[in-house]
Amino acid sequence: MIRTWRSSSRATKLLSSLALFGTAAAIAGLGTFATFTSSTTATNTISTGTLVIALGTPGPNNRLTVNAANIAPGDTVQRAFQLSNTGSIAFGVSPTLTTTASPSSLLDTDGTNGLQMVIDKCSVAWTEAGSAPAYTYTCSGTTSTVLATRPVIGANLTLSNLADLLPTGTTDNLRLTLTLPSATGNTFQNLTSTLTYTFTASQ
Numbered sequence: 797m798i799r800t801w802r803s804s805s806r807a808t809k810l811l812s813s814l815a816l817f818g819t820a821a822a823i824a825g826l827g828t829f830a831t832f833t834s835s836t837t838a839t840n841t842i843s844t845g846t847l848v849i850a851l852g853t854p855g856p857n858n859r860l861t862v863n864a865a866n867i868a869p870g871d872t873v874q875r876a877f878q879l880s881n882t883g884s885i886a887f888g889v890s891p892t893l894t895t896t897a898s899p900s901s902l903l904d905t906d907g908t909n910g911l912q913m914v915i916d917k918c919s920v921a922w923t924e925a926g927s928a929p930a931y932t933y934t935c936s937g938t939t940s941t942v943l944a945t946r947p948v949i950g951a952n953l954t955l956s957n958l959a960d961l962l963p964t965g966t967t968d969n970l971r972l973t974l975t976l977p978s979a980t981g982n983t984f985q986n987l988t989s990t991l992t993y994t995f996t997a998s999q
Contacts, residue, residue, distance in 0.1 A: 848883030849891055849997035852967075856924055860972065860993060864929045870978035876922040876933050879958075879995060880967040887962040887997045893943065893953045894994045901987040907947040909980045911989070915943040917957055918969045933971050942970060948991065955995075 852858035859875040867873065881887055895913070897904040903911050919937035926932045940957040961968045972993075976984070 845885040846883040847885045847887070847997060847999055848881070849887070849995055850880045850882045851995070852878035852880070859931055862929050862931070864974075867976055869976055869980040869984070871976050873929075873974040874931055874933055875972045875974075876924060876931070877970055877972065878967050879961065879970055881961055881964050881997070884964055885999055886964055888999045889962075890955050890958045891961065891995050891997045893955055894951045894996065895949050895953075896992045896994070897949060897989045898992070899988060899990055901989045902984055903976075903987050903989040904947075904949050904991065906984075907949075909977055909984065911948040912945055912975045912977060913943065913948040914941070914945040914973050914975075915955070916940070916971045916973070917942045918971065921969050922971055935971075945975075948974060952996070 851860065854861050856876070858877045860877050862875060864873040879891065893915075902909070916935075917940050918933075918935035919939075920935070922933040922935055924931055924933055942955050942957055943953060946953075958968055960966055
């Protein structure tokens with residue numbers, strides 16, 4: 797009987813220990829999952845704008861595509877055109893102009909006796925007279941100099957008085973005048989240069 801009692805006592809202690817362990821584990825489990833949580837979110841969409849400098853469509857708003865032939869020393873060639881900011885981002889600085897020639901000749905490589913260029917701006921649209929290719933222009937508003945007289949070929953030439961072109965949706969009325977100096981000699985006869993005008997805007 798004494799041995800049986802001891803065995804029973806050990807069994808009771810073992811069961812009690814297991815019961816306590818199970819209870820502790822259950823409590824620990826409850827502690828692990830019983831936490832408060834909260835979250836919130838926000839989303840937004842990011843898109844880029846466009847920086848666009850544009851010439852007017854060929855016609856009265858852009859005569860730069862009209863050729864000129866049979867010019868002589870002392871002659872001038874005038875071409876009106878519009879320059880616009882048609883993008884969604886404002887220009888950070890005034891546009892620049894780069895001019896190149898291909899094919900090239902003394903008309904563009906001789907900085908003294910070759911073609912000279914000047915660009916003016918009118919506060920309103922230029923009034924066109926004459927017929928192709930002999931157009932002439934007058935301004936019924938206010939004129940200002942955009943590019944002072946210089947040889948026709950140049951790189952990254954700063955254009956002045958175009959501050960009103962910086963905001964989006966704006967347009968300036970410009971006139972390009974090319975002059976072949978009157979002192980140009982016989983070596984300039986029967987020459988051809990094809991000029992390209994590249995206007996560049998920066999943010």
